[in-house]
Amino acid sequence: MDDNPLIRLTDVNFAYDRRPILTGINMVIPRGKVVAIMGLSGCGKTTTLRLIGGQLKPSSGKVEVDGQVVHELDSDGLYELRRRMGMLFQFGALFTDMSVYDNIAFQMREHTDLPEELIHDMVMMKLHAVGLRGAARLMPSELSGGMARRVALARAIALDPMLIMYDEPFAGLDPISLSIVGELIRKLNDALGTSSIVVTHDVQESLKIVDYVYFVSAGKIVAEGTAEQIKHSTEPYVHQFVWGEPDGPVNFHYPTTRPYGEEMLSGPGRKQVWW
Numbered sequence: 001m002d003d004n005p006l007i008r009l010t011d012v013n014f015a016y017d018r019r020p021i022l023t024g025i026n027m028v029i030p031r032g033k034v035v036a037i038m039g040l041s042g043c044g045k046t047t048t049l050r051l052i053g054g055q056l057k058p059s060s061g062k063v064e065v066d067g068q069v070v071h072e073l074d075s076d077g078l079y080e081l082r083r084r085m086g087m088l089f090q091f092g093a094l095f096t097d098m099s100v101y102d103n104i105a106f107q108m109r110e111h112t113d114l115p116e117e118l119i120h121d122m123v124m125m126k127l128h129a130v131g132l133r134g135a136a137r138l139m140p141s142e143l144s145g146g147m148a149r150r151v152a153l154a155r156a157i158a159l160d161p162m163l164i165m166y167d168e169p170f171a172g173l174d175p176i177s178l179s180i181v182g183e184l185i186r187k188l189n190d191a192l193g194t195s196s197i198v199v200t201h202d203v204q205e206s207l208k209i210v211d212y213v214y215f216v217s218a219g220k221i222v223a224e225g226t227a228e229q230i231k232h233s234t235e236p237y238v239h240q241f242v243w244g245e246p247d248g249p250v251n252f253h254y255p256t257t258r259p260y261g262e263e264m265l266s267g268p269g270r271k272q273v274w275w
C-alpha cells in the first residue's frame with residue numbers, strides 16, 4: 001500500500017449526461033513509476049486522463065494529484081497544477097506553423113519569465129534528450145512520424161513536469177520508431193524523476209517499459225498487476241488482450257439481442273415475403 005502516491009483515484013464514477021463511462025475506478029500512480037492504462041477503444045482511457053488533468057469532473061468519487069483534490073481546485077489552482085503536468089496528446093499534434101524549436105519554447109515562454117538565453121539552453125537540453133538537437137530549425141512538415149513524436153515528447157517535458165501523460169504514444173509508428181519512443185518514455189521518466197501514465201492498446205511495446213498496468217473494460221478496471229504478472233496472467237480478458245486472440249471474452253460482434261436470422265428476414269422489402 002502506497003501512502004503517498006502522486007495520483008489516487010478513489011471510487012470514481014463519471015457519466016456523459018446520464019451515460020456511464022467510468023464506474024468504481026480505484027487507481028494509484030506511485031511516484032517515479034511508469035503505469036499503463038490499457039483497454040479497447042472507447043473503454044474510458046482518455047476520459048481517465050482528462051479527470052486527472054481536471055478537464056472533467058467525476059460524477060462521484062475523488063481524484064487526487066500530489067495531495068490535492070483536482071475537482072475542488074479553483075481555476076488558479078488548476079492552472080498551477082496543470083503547469084506541472086506534461087501531456088502528449090493522441091498523435092502528438094505539433095503547431096504546424098512553428099519550428100521544432102519554437103514548439104518546445106512555446107510552453108516556456110507562456111508559463112515562465114525566463115530570458116531567451118535560458119530558454120534556448122532548456123530547449124536544446126530537451127531536444128538533446130530525445131536525440132533531435134540537430135532538428136531544432138526544421139518545421140513539423142519536414143519531420144518523419146517518429147521524429148514528430150519525439151518532438152512532442154520533448155514538448156511534454158518542457159517544464160520539467162511531475163507527471164507526464166501519454167495518450168496513445170505509439171499510434172501509427174513503424175516498429176523502430178515505436179521502440180525508440182518506448183525507450184524514451186522510460187528513460188525520460190527515470191532521468192526526470194517524474195511519474196508517467198501511458199494510455200495505449202499497444203500491449204507488447206508497453207509491457208517492455210512499464211512498471212504496472214491497469215486494464216479497463218467498459219469503464220471498469222478488470223485486471224491490474226506488474227508487467228510480469230500481466231504477461232503471465234491466465235485471466236481470460238487479459239490473456240486475450242495480451243496475445244491478440246480473436247476469440248475470448250471480448251466479442252467480435254457488438255452486442256445485439258436480435259438473432260441474425262430474424263434480422264436478415266426483416267430487412268427493407270422483405271415484408272411481403274409469403275413465408
Ligand SMILES: Nc1ncnc2c1ncn2[C@@H]1O[C@H](COP(=O)(O)OP(=O)(O)OP(=O)(O)O)[C@@H](O)[C@H]1O
Nearest residue numbers: 016021039040041042043044045046047048199201
Ligand atoms: N464529449 C463526449 N461526449 C459524450 N461521450 C463521449 C465524449 N467523449 C468521449 N465520449 C464517449 O466516452 C467513451 C469513452 O471514451 P474515451 O475517449 O475515454 O475512450 P478511450 O478508451 O480513450 O478510447 P480510444 O482508445 O479510442 O481513444 C466512449 O464511448 C466515447 O464515445
